[in-house]
Amino acid sequence: xxxxxxxxxxxxxxxxxxxxxNAADADRLEVNLGVFATIAYWAWLMVxxxxxxxxxxxxxxxxxxxxxxxxxxxxxxxxxxxxxxIFANSITLTPGTISVxxxxxxxxxxxxxxxEDDLDALADMDRRVTAIEKDSI
Amino acid sequence: MNWAxxxxxxxxxVLILSGSAFVVxxxxxxxxxxxxxxxxxAASVSESAGMILLVAGMCLQSGLTLIxxxxxxxxxxxxxxxxxxxxxxxxxxxxxxxxxDSDEGAAK
Numbered sequence: 001x002x003x004x005x006x007x008x009x010x011x012x013x014x015x016x017x018x019x020x021x022n023a024a025d026a027d028r029l030e031v032n033l034g035v036f037a038t039i040a041y042w043a044w045l046m047v048x049x050x051x052x053x054x055x056x057x058x059x060x061x062x063x064x065x066x067x068x069x070x071x072x073x074x075x076x077x078x079x080x081x082x083x084x085x086i087f088a089n090s091i092t093l094t095p096g097t098i099s100v101x102x103x104x105x106x107x108x109x110x111x112x113x114x115x116e117d118d119l120d121a122l123a124d125m126d127r128r129v130t131a132i133e134k135d136s137i
Numbered sequence: 138m139n140w141a142x143x144x145x146x147x148x149x150x151v152l153i154l155s156g157s158a159f160v161v162x163x164x165x166x167x168x169x170x171x172x173x174x175x176x177x178x179a180a181s182v183s184e185s186a187g188m189i190l191l192v193a194g195m196c197l198q199s200g201l202t203l204i205x206x207x208x209x210x211x212x213x214x215x216x217x218x219x220x221x222x223x224x225x226x227x228x229x230x231x232x233x234x235x236x237x238d239s240d241e242g243a244a245k
Contacts, residue, residue, distance in 0.1 A: 046189075053159065053186040060166035060179060069175055092220035095181045098174075100227045110227065112170075112178040 033082070037132040044128065049094055056095040059113055070114035074122045075106045077130045087129040091122065149197030156190030159183060177227055184219045188212065 059067055074091075078084045088099040088107060097118065101108035111118055163183025170176045192212040196205045 049185050049189075053182055056166070056178060056182050057159070057162050057186075060162055060169060060182070065169065067170070067175060069172075088224065089217065089220040092181070092223050093185055093216070095185060096178055098177055098181070098227050099224055100231050108231075110174050110177075112175045 033132050041128055041132050045090055045093070048125070052094040052096050055113060059096075067112050068114045069110070069112055071100075071108065071110050072114070072119070073103075073106045074109050074119070074126070076126055078126075078133060080133060083129055083133045086132075087126060090125060090129065097122070145197055149194045152190050152194030152197065156187045156192075156194060159190060160187035163187060173230060174227070177223060181219070181223060184215070184223075188215050188219070 059065065076084055076087055078087055084102070088102065091097050091099045091107065091109060096111060096113050098110045099107045100110050109122070160183040163179055163181075166179025166182060167176050170179050189212065192208050196208050199205050199208070
């Protein structure tokens with residue numbers, strides 16, 4: 001009985017999805033990412049998150065709290081919306097930097113422990129995100 | 138209990154305890170930091186490091202079961218929605234006129 005309900009609801013949803021595919025003028029989500037490159041990027045991102053977490057933890061726990069707040073802009077080079085979203089989310093996911101605003105060709109970033117190295121590190125992240133985009137657009 | 142299960146148990150408790158520590162650190166940072174913008178950064182510590190370590194520790198506790206699959210799905214969900222909501226909050230603050238202080242005097 002329960003399995004029957006499962007089969008029926010699965011069939012109904014497949015039917016609805018097929019109908020939607022035919023009806024709408026197909027604003028489809030196209031994922032143009034290299035599989036292995038994406039996995040490698042995630043591994044790299046995990047290491048970056050660990051490092052940034054440690055830095056922010058030291059900022060929080062040190063008695064004098066040597067924070068250096070700053071707002072700056074970083075250009076992005078991704079062509080697709082998905083690539084830009086991945087880059088912005090990666091920036092926000094790394095503690096210490098938050099992407100605040102998307103502008104034409106650049107992001108507005110707020111950092112709590114700002115230093116000149118941050119610009120190079122974010123440019124490096126930008127290159128890596130662009131590298132996992134496939135060229136077939 | 139052979140040595141392998143004991144090892145996995147110890148490892149998972151180390152992960153869970155350090156994850157809890159990062160959540161507490163994030164809470165402390167939220168209280169200590171001076172203004173709205175830097176508090177957002179402190180919250181993202183508990184959201185990334187704390188969440189990842191806690192989910193990994195709980196995965197080791199439950200072993201190869203359906204619960205682990207659910208935990209990984211939850212982890213991936215928070216991994217994507219966390220930064221998105223942080224961005225939404227900060228963007229709303231900027232739009233409504235909250236101006237960040239900058240300690241970087243000459244660079245701006």
